Amino acid sequence: MKRTFSLWLGLAAAVGLLACSMTPMQALAQATNTGKIHGRVINPTGQAQSNGTVSLSTDGGATLKFPFPVNANGEYAGEAPQGTYMVVYRAPDTPVGKMVDSIRGVKVVAGQDLEQNLDMSRADYIEKMSPEEKKQLEELKKINAEALKANSVINNLNADLKAVTADKKDIDSANSTAIQALGGKATKAEIFAKAAEIKAAKYTDVENLMQKDIAVKPDEALLWSNLGFGQGGLKQYDDAITSYKKAIDLETAAKKPRPQVVGLANAGLGEVYARTGKVPEASAAFDAAAKADPSNAGLHLRNEAIIFFQENNGPAQVAAADEAIKIDPTNAILYYIKGQGLVQNATVEPKTNRIVLPAECTAAYQKYLELSPNGPYAAEVAGILQQAAGVKANKK
DSSP: OOOOOOOOEEOTTOOSSOOOSOOHHHHHHTGGGEEEEEEEEEOTTSSBOOSOEEEEESSTTSSOEEEEEOOTTSEEEEEEESEEEEEEEEOTTOOTTEESEEEEEEEEOTTOEEEOOEETTSHHHHHTSOHHHHHHHHHHHHHHHHHHHHHHHHHHHHHHHHHHHHHHHHHHTHHHHHHHHHOTTOOHHHHHHHHHHHHHHHHHHHHHHHHHHHHHOTTOHHHHHHHHHHHHHTTOHHHHHHHHHHHHHHHHTSSSOOHHHHHHHHHHHHHHHHHTTOHHHHHHHHHHHHHHOGGGHHHHHHHHHHHHHHTTOHHHHHHHHHHHHHHOTTOHHHHHHHHHHHGGGOEEOTTTOOEEOOHHHHHHHHHHHHHOTTSTTHHHHHHHHHHBTTOOOOOO
16 A cells, blocks of 8 residues: 655745635636636655645635645646636645645636646655655655555456466366367367367466466465466376465465365365375365365365266265265256266176166166256166166156
8 A cells, every 4th residue: 555645834924724715706706717727736755645635825825715625646626717826735634824835826827727736756845854754755655666566566466367267267168169160070089189279278378377476476375276277287286286285375374364265275186186096185185175165165075076077986976976965965967976976886687687776876866867857967867777677767
């Protein structure tokens, strides 16, 4: 946050209370002979003064007329009768009979709009300060410079994080983008290769952006978590594990840890472990994600089940699906994933050559059809049930 410099100077001829602006009758009498005036008020640090008033005086500052408010950008504007004035700036805390700055000999001309700035960073203004005030000013300039630099860094980081969000969306839609780019005659292999090419480019962009940003702000957990995401997508698994752990350590050590950041990093770590066959570690990481970020626990555990399903790890996907179902019992895809994990334990009856499903598998498939009778896997599930020994499909 930028800090402002507060200073006031004595009026050249200050006596009693300052007068207010002109009466309506006076203003009306001179309305046909008025001009406009506008400008900015800059304080000694070189920053806009965000409050106070600019007034006009014809008697050396003893009487102030036409007070124009200064807005948050240091700007003021108004009208006054044609004439030569002293332009006076006063801050809200300026004592009665005092001013902060003034400019003499300012001419307002009827029908014209005059720009008149009050720049208190000018040399002659600074020279009037006491040694202590000059010292304070230099300290404030240093603080403001550091604040501006920090703001610039934050703005750049936010822009990169916005780009990462866009990259993630592009990764999610890579298959449809590949189909659109290749046309309807493309083979599955061609589509897969094109989608992989798109994903690789986006993961690389994420990694490059985050590597650059952590060099600038190595204590930001979200940057490390996104770096782990990019590295994991490029199958740089060891590096991804290191980045995710760094994110978790930083955020959990913060004064006010952000649940979503801790959850995101743990879930990312869990995915890397799952992709590399480290099932206990993956389950522990996803459990930690759900615990740290309870509002998104269902999402984290569902993703765990999906990832183990993608890795064709039947026992792990069943266990993950069961945990996710406890939180979200109406999510049909979880029952499908569970059934697909259990169907691997099916047997074939020698005499009839029919499939014998584990009872829990049958129940999971039937629950899927109950929740999603027209879902994307309904026909497949109904077919499996129809082949099962003595079991009819529950598909409507």
